Amino acid sequence: MKIIISATLRSFFGRRDEIEIKGNTIKDILTGLTDEYPESAKGLYDEDGSLRPFIRIFVNGEDRTGKSSHEEGIPEDAEILLLPLIAGGAPEDERKSIISDERRKAVALDDKEIERYEKHLLLRDIGVKGQKRIKAARVVVIGAGALGSPVIQYLAAAGVGTIKVVDFDMVAISNLGSQVIHGTRDIKRPKAASAKDTIKNINRDTEVIAENIKVDAQTIISVIEGFDLVIDCTDNYKTRYLINDACVLLGIPLVFGAIYQYEGQVSVLAKDKGPCLRCLFPSPPPPGIVPTCAEGGTISPLGGIIGSIQANEALKLIIGIGETLSGKLLSVDTLGLRSNIVKVKRNCSCPVCGDKPAITEVVDFDYEDFCGLKEDDGELPVEGLASEELARRIERKEPLTIVDVREPYERAIRRFPDALVIPIGQLVRRQKELNPEIDTVFICKEGKRSILAINTLREAGYKGVMYNLKGGLDAMRDIIFSNEAGGL
Amino acid sequence: MDEKVIRIDRLSIFGMKTHASLQYPDECCGLMFGQRTKNKTVKIQECVPLNNMEDSLQSKRHFTVSPMSVWSVEKAAGKRGLEIIGIYHSHPDTGAYLSKEDEEKMIPGQIYAVVSVGNEGCREIRMWEKASVDAGIVEHRYEGAL
Ligand SMILES: [Zn+2]
Ligand SMILES: [Zn+2]
Numbered sequence: 001m002k003i004i005i006s007a008t009l010r011s012f013f014g015r016r017d018e019i020e021i022k023g024n025t026i027k028d029i030l031t032g033l034t035d036e037y038p039e040s041a042k043g044l045y046d047e048d049g050s051l052r053p054f055i056r057i058f059v060n061g062e063d064r065t066g067k068s069s070h071e072e073g074i075p076e077d078a079e080i081l082l083l084p085l086i087a088g089g090a091p092e093d094e095r096k097s098i099i100s101d102e103r104r105k106a107v108a109l110d111d112k113e114i115e116r117y118e119k120h121l122l123l124r125d126i127g128v129k130g131q132k133r134i135k136a137a138r139v140v141v142i143g144a145g146a147l148g149s150p151v152i153q154y155l156a157a158a159g160v161g162t163i164k165v166v167d168f169d170m171v172a173i174s175n176l177g178s179q180v181i182h183g184t185r186d187i188k189r190p191k192a193a194s195a196k197d198t199i200k201n202i203n204r205d206t207e208v209i210a211e212n213i214k215v216d217a218q219t220i221i222s223v224i225e226g227f228d229l230v231i232d233c234t235d236n237y238k239t240r241y242l243i244n245d246a247c248v249l250l251g252i253p254l255v256f257g258a259i260y261q262y263e264g265q266v267s268v269l270a271k272d273k274g275p276c277l278r279c280l281f282p283s284p285p286p287p288g289i290v291p292t293c294a295e296g297g298t299i300s301p302l303g304g305i306i307g308s309i310q311a312n313e314a315l316k317l318i319i320g321i322g323e324t325l326s327g328k329l330l331s332v333d334t335l336g337l338r339s340n341i342v343k344v345k346r347n348c349s350c351p352v353c354g355d356k357p358a359i360t361e362v363v364d365f366d367y368e369d370f371c372g373l374k375e376d377d378g379e380l381p382v383e384g385l386a387s388e389e390l391a392r393r394i395e396r397k398e399p400l401t402i403v404d405v406r407e408p409y410e411r412a413i414r415r416f417p418d419a420l421v422i423p424i425g426q427l428v429r430r431q432k433e434l435n436p437e438i439d440t441v442f443i444c445k446e447g448k449r450s451i452l453a454i455n456t457l458r459e460a461g462y463k464g465v466m467y468n469l470k471g472g473l474d475a476m477r478d479i480i481f482s483n484e485a486g487g488l
Numbered sequence: 489m490d491e492k493v494i495r496i497d498r499l500s501i502f503g504m505k506t507h508a509s510l511q512y513p514d515e516c517c518g519l520m521f522g523q524r525t526k527n528k529t530v531k532i533q534e535c536v537p538l539n540n541m542e543d544s545l546q547s548k549r550h551f552t553v554s555p556m557s558v559w560s561v562e563k564a565a566g567k568r569g570l571e572i573i574g575i576y577h578s579h580p581d582t583g584a585y586l587s588k589e590d591e592e593k594m595i596p597g598q599i600y601a602v603v604s605v606g607n608e609g610c611r612e613i614r615m616w617e618k619a620s621v622d623a624g625i626v627e628h629r630y631e632g633a634l
């Protein structure tokens with residue numbers, strides 16, 4: 001019988017590619033081969049006399065390596081192949097946790113904790129080791145709003161040893177619709193302090209650091225330095241880029257989450273040279289598409305869905321299990337109930353995490369400019385109008401056109417009476433609706449998109465006098481009109 | 489074992505790296521073909537990607553190639569005058585060194601190239617060989633050629 005030998009195994013048989021052996025079973029063939037080439041025995045068999053794991057015998061395309069069929073007869077004209085089984089693997093132990101073994105070993109779980117974390121300990125891939133990593137972990141959550149609510153509560157419940165909560169805001173009644181970490185009694189309290197109370201209520205053992213400060217270029221480094229993981233639960237691009245840059249510069253992995261209306265996104269950034277936010281979104285969405293100076297509306301459980309995924313990613317990173325969203329962006333659409341994951345690669349020309357980064361310090365960066373919230377140097381300054389002045393002009397019934405550039409769903413919340421409604425994206429097309437002879441005041445929520453509106457119209461050639469309502473509608477909130485005309 | 493001189497052409501390196509990146513975070517594997525010359529020089533001129541038979545759960549950490557597909561690739565390359573030089577595979581998110589499993593399953597006389605690959609792309613390629621069943625594993629240096 002003719003045995004054909006793969007080139008990978010020919011070194012056992014004097015580099016022969018074919019060998020004639022007498023017999024009609026696999027057993028005969030193997031005996032014949034080692035009789036003719038005694039040296040091959042060492043190649044074919046291990047010390048116990050079993051065939052080596054990489055040896056495969058195929059008869060007419062069928063694997064006959066298993067010993068059970070070694071004595072079965074083989075047809076005379078069969079094609080007999082001696083082939084390699086090529087296999088291998090990657091080292092197992094490197095699916096690394098962000099918490100080192102030394103830190104894991106430095107903590108212990110007491111009986112009470114073993115009882116409390118039973119559900120984790122029952123999972124083979126978490127177990128005591130994983131739970132100790134969770135206990136040793138130090139995590140910063142920036143933002144104690146819709147996303148921060150589930151993130152903070154789940155991390156506390158899961159047993160994260162140290163949680164820092166950073167938020168400069170106070171709890172408002174409008175927060176209670178989605179920010180489930182706060183309650184009615186917390187209204188007008190700092191969100192950070194309210195979150196701390198909730199954590200302590202869940203888990204007295206958690207070390208909580210509540211920081212009631214605004215995250216900016218001056219504070220961000222001290223906020224996150226020395227922590228293992230940062231979770232971005234903020235609601236605006238300016239802060240997101242700032243947190244991203246600081247995390248890349250300090251080498252701290254970041255779990256990014258964002259929600260808008262009915263959709264959300266999650267990713268793990270700046271992890272082991274993985275992509276960062278600027279690789280994902282080289283520039284923020286163009287103003288006018290997403291309100292950059294207003295908090296967009298969201299359906300109540302959306303923060304719960306996205307935030308819970310963030311918390312889960314955080315725990316995976318801490319324990320060192322599973323496949324994280326590093327290098328991937330998860331998008332969830334809760335209306336269609338669909339989700340998808342796109343792969344994202346690190347951009348080697350990324351200004352922060354690229355090969356030759358232009359950004360090497362958080363302080364040097366002009367986020368306002370980057371987010372398109374600042375006038376370009378070349379542009380004429382925009383004339384601002386204080387809210388009191390606008391109120392006075394309305395009261396005196398001076399001729400005035402007021403243009404509300406907010407998106408339709410924002411106007412439903414707080415309407416500005418007698419305003420002409422033109423969302424920013426339609427301004428150029430609808431500029432004929434404006435009378436250049438009459439002073440025109442542009443309004444939005446915070447007075448930033450309205451600057452953009454004015455610059456856009458100016459660029460389009462509109463010649464009339466335009467004012468920007470300084471501070472937007474938020475600044476009008478406290479203005480009291482002396483008659484019903486304003487009707488705010 | 490004497491150290492060999494391995495010369496690998498740039499296209500083959502490129503092929504291996506591309507395969508490893510495309511397959512990331514899964515493991516990739518393939519065969520290297522070329523020529524062995526008398527003066528201990530090994531030339532790698534072609535890299536052929538192979539399918540990983542492991543299921544989606546295992547393919548992150550392990551690879552196994554169907555012996556029949558190795559055979560058909562090997563035959564086709566033989567017709568082009570190329571002989572099998574060895575095997576390459578990737579280590580997603582881990583270093584370019586042989587795992588315990590790699591060492592256990594190593595076929596003597598074949599050169600094993602390991603491509604360390606991460607999110608950012610390929611990090612490193614290293615090559616080893618176990619000359620015979622009872623020889624130790626030796627790392628080979630290689631040089632890229634045009
Ligand atoms: Zn390996
Ligand atoms: Zn980047």
